[in-house]
Amino acid sequence: MIWELEYLPEALDDLASLDNSVRKPVIKGIQKVQKNPVSRENGGYGTPLGNKGTNLTGLFKIKFLKYGIRVVYKLEFEGGIMKIIIISARADNKVYDEAGSRRMRHHL
Secondary structure: OOOEEEEOHHHHHHHHHOOHHHHHHHHHHHHHHHOOOOEHHHOOOEEEOOEOOOEOOOEEEEEEOOOOEEEEEEEEOOOOEEEEEEEEEOOOOHHHHHHHHHHHHOOO
16 A cells, blocks of 8 residues: 655655755655555554654654655554655754654644
């Protein structure tokens, strides 16, 4: 099953702001994970997040080590939706702090 992909408006802005040489592999990676975004423990590609200074329990990340980019997403099992919350450089825990802020702002 391929999960439906949704982006928060801010995440679309994040994606648009990436250099094209980075944007293409990030999109390709998201599409790969979209096929099975559940946790690795359940046979998927997802890496669960916990407490990164901000409580991100229930969220997952995709790491693009070559580019220093993290994608944080939430799964909505009822509708089979993979919702992208943020796409950003790791830069300490800033990406995780912003993911927590967006989660609260959008009631995720």
